[in-house]
Amino acid sequence: MIGIVGIVVVFAMVFGGYLLAGGKMGIIVKALPFEMMMIGGAAVGAFLISNDGGAVKHTLSDVGKVFKGPKWKPEDYRDLLCLLFALIRIARANPVEVEQHIEDPENSTIFQKYPKILADKEAVNLISDTMRSASMNYDDPHQVEEVLEKRIEANMHHALHSSHALQTVADGLPALGIVAAVLGVIKTMASIDQPPEVLGKMIGGALVGTFLGVFLAYAFVGPFAAKVKTVVEEDGHFYQLIREVLVANLHNHAAAICIEVGRQNTPSHIRPGFSELEEALNEVKQEAA
Incomplete structure (x- = not known):
């Protein structure tokens, strides 16, 4: 919503x-379709040249993040901590039982309680592998x-590619x-x-190109890249939270301490x-009992 307002x-x-x-909009409106065709078309072409098919799809899908915002909400962090707490408690009490959950998360009664987390393959794999x-x-x-x-750094580097691609386009738009x-x-x-009044309109139309390149770069594509990042x-x-909690678990801290480390x-x-x-967490304990 805030993106639309912007x-x-x-x-x-x-x-x-x-x-x-x-100012009069006549010259701008008349020149805009042709200037947009040249500048926008060249920008799209350059974008396609500098990225492969997967990167193009990734970037186009990430543009929606400008309007949707972060995927994970505060309640998702709470659910993640509850999920990790349940898994750690089971692993401490019965290591064999926890293998059933981490080897087949899709059919795990614990993971199924948190469908949004279960739908994120990277989060599930990160938990299971650790x-x-x-x-x-x-x-x-x-x-x-x-x-x-x-692993998290590699995933972050990949996820930021769309932001870098958009920023590259933004950097090139003024030149285009x-x-x-x-x-x-x-x-x-x-x-x-031609008479001066005709030449004046033609020069004004030419300057629309300079305006449009700078306008698109600094008012739209650049901010889009920054927002995606x-x-x-x-x-x-x-994913950092998963790492913090599970590393604390490897140090054999109490389950509640592991969760508090992640929360902090x-x-x-x-x-x-x-x-x-x-x-x-008390609800998790009651369900386990």
């Missing part, structure tokens, strides 16, 4: 200010922590606007014998409250 504000302030200053590592009796928990850190403007000047020079990094805290390392704006989480 777009409305951009158009209202830019074109509203232009009109209030006495719990499996714990069952292998690693001598050094730091080894698992290092593996998890590299200049290209369109130069073509407009060439067209104008070919009509140098922010959302991806925000969602990355979810969650950013404050999405961190579950202590009382809220304690109530949710």
Whole structure:
């Protein structure tokens, strides 16, 4: 919703200010389709040249994050802590039983209680793989922590590709606007014998290219890239939380301490409250009993 508000504000302030200053939309409206074809078409072509099919699909799907915001909400972090708490308790009490849950999460009664988490393959695999590592009796928990850190970093690097791709397009748009403007000047020079009022309109139309390139770069594509990066990094805290809790488990801390370590390392704006989480964990204990 806030993304739509931002777009409305951009158009209202830019074109509203232009009109209030006495500007006329006629020249812009007349030149806009052709300039958009040149600048927008060139930007799309350059984007396709510099990315493979998978990256293109990934970027197009990530554009929706500008309007949807982060995937994981505060209640999802609470559910994740409850899920991890249940798994750790079972692993401590009966290591054989927990294998049934981590080897087949789709049919696990614990995972099924949290369908949104179960639907995220990376989160499920991260939990299952780490719990499996714990069952292998690693001598050094730091080894698992290092593996998890590299895995999360690799996933983050991949997830940020769409942001980098959009930023590359944003960086190129002003130059593409200049290209369109130069073509407009060439067209104008070919009509140098025309009266000043005609030449003025032609030069104005050429300058629309420069305006459009800069406008798209700094008012839309650049902010889109920044927003996608922010959302991806925000969602990355979810996987960091898995790492924090399960590494604490490898150090043989009490289950409640492991969960509190994860809660404390969650950013404050999405961190579950202590009382809220304690109530949710008590429900988990009651269901297990």
